[in-house]
Amino acid sequence: MRSLAEYERSLCPLCGLPRSICQDPKAELTLHAETSVCWATAHMQQAMKRWTDANGRDNPAANALTAHLTC
Ligand SMILES: [Zn+2]
Known part of the structure; x- marks a missing residue:
């Protein structure tokens, strides 16, 4: 095995x-x-971009961001 x-x-x-x-x-x-869009990933990436836009990409926490769906 x-x-x-x-x-x-x-x-x-x-x-x-x-x-x-x-x-x-x-x-x-x-x-x-074929291509397709994972909308869960797209929305989580958008949420993380909003966070970095508001808090700064150089913020130490920017590299530790996680996102979750809120449906
Ligand atoms: Zn391969």
């Missing part, structure tokens, strides 16, 4: 698929993608 670390190393850090799939030269022609 493979260890979790070994399994994680087999995954592409960019797309999360197994490297054997996304980095196979044939994938250039067999994989396809």
Whole structure:
């Protein structure tokens, strides 16, 4: 049985698929993608931008911002 670390190393850090799939030269022609918007991420990034606009990008807390959805 493979260890979790070994399994994680087999995954592409960019797309999360197994490297054997996304980095196979044939994938250039067999994989396809479409774009979509994650609105949860978009709204959380907008909230964090509002915070840095109001409090300053140089504020020490700016690098520790988190956001959560309030739905
Ligand atoms: Zn990949």
